[in-house]
Amino acid sequence: MVDLIRFYLERNAEMIQAKSKEKLRDYLHMVERLIKFWDGKTVFEINENTIREYQATSRAGTPLSDNTVLRDFGSFRPMINFGIEKQRLELGGHLIDWELPAPPPPREAYYTRDEVAALLMAAWKKKNMAFEEVEKNGIVKKQRVVSKTGKGISTSRHIARFILIAVWTGTRSEKIEQASFVETDDRPWMDLDSGIFYRGGVENKSPTNKRADPVRIPDELLAHLHRWRALNKHTDNVIDHKGRAGSTRGAFRRLKLEVLPPGRVEKVNRHTFKHTCASWLMSKRAPVSIIATYLSTTEAVIKKHYGHFHPDFHKEINDVLKIAKAERLAKTVAERKAKKAAEAKKAA
Known part of the structure; x- marks a missing residue:
């Protein structure tokens, strides 16, 4: 299994190195987890039980979240499929059991305008003590930067x-x-x-x-x-x-x-x-x-x-209900008028 991972990394090195610094770091951490767990195992051992074991043991102290497992296997599965495509292994009709945690529901959260304004104001005004690198006598040292007011530097x-x-x-x-x-x-x-x-x-x-x-x-x-x-x-x-x-x-x-x-x-x-x-x-x-x-x-x-979020969302439904209410009201008024007319005719 580890050979397949390395084969994929070697053949796709340029694409991997093109990732942003943050994404590359996360990707390499994921690769490290995969290699550590699957070392010594074969593709025939990929199943629901080993995936659960991977989730429970790949990180010391705490199990991986469902999201992390889904992300890891979103990268691991193409590695295995790439090896199969390039004939680096033969499954002999075996079907791999990719039983993964169910994907979580999408986030439905949105910032309010007040929240955006508060975040902007706090970021713009925030001040801290900052440091800069200064070279002196061939030695690079960090020294504190102090503003003219002595109240810190805008760092955010x-x-x-x-x-x-x-x-x-x-x-x-x-x-x-x-x-x-x-x-x-x-x-x-x-x-x-x-x-x-x-x-x-x-x-x-x-x-x-x-x-x-x-x-x-x-x-x-x-x-x-x-x-x-x-x-x-x-x-x-x-x-x-x-x-x-x-x-x-x-x-x-x-x-x-x-x-x-x-x-x-x-x-x-x-x-x-x-x-x-x-x-x-x-x-x-x-x-x-x-x-x-x-x-x-x-x-x-x-x-x-x-x-x-559209102001006219389901407006047609609202219009239909309004029309239905108006029709019921008109029918009630007509029935009352007819009843009064009948009573008046009878009294006469």
Whole structure:
């Protein structure tokens, strides 16, 4: 089994190395878990019981979550299938038992406008003691940076910028983190002159490519981007922190813990901004087809998960019920009039 994993890694090394730093780290941790557990085993031992054992024992102290198992096997299964396709093994008619945990229901959480505003304000105003690397006599040391006021340095403004881009464009976190102000071969590019965010990089400029569609940058966000570019001419990174484009995951989680109530912290994450963008667009009656292309998804997905945010959601049902009520009322009034007329005629 380990030979199949290594064979896959060797043959797909370029694709694996192209992952973002954060995703590559997570992928290598997953590979390490797989190798450690499946070492000495064969594909004929993949079944419901060994998968449960993998979930229970692959991490010291705590079992893997169902989500983690699904992600791990989402990568492990293609490794095995690749070996079969390349004739590195013969199953002899054996069917592998890929009995996995049931996928969890999709997250239905969305940020409110007040929550987005609170996160933005906290990220923009947050100040900490910062450090910079200074070389002296050939030795590089870290020394504390002190602001003129002595109240610390703004260390989370890159998170505020991340939030604005995420909620206005519905773009995935890694695409925002990797984004550049200049055209490059391997990074998403924000073309401020044309107002287009090429989320898939320059090789994906075609609007027919569905991997990460280019999108128009909203005017208000474009104004912010021009201002950020002017203030940070020393870097081409859209989300720049200490001269580098890096992950926002840890910093955003800490921000959540500071700003949101405990009950909300575990329900929302950075990807929730995409859901928020979709729900806001739907609530303002943007066409479903436009929302779908803007978020690089399908109209069916938009209707299924966000259709209820449209002001006219099930309006026809409401109209039918109103008409039915009006008809019942008219019938009741007519019956009362007829009864009164009959009583008056009888009395006469």
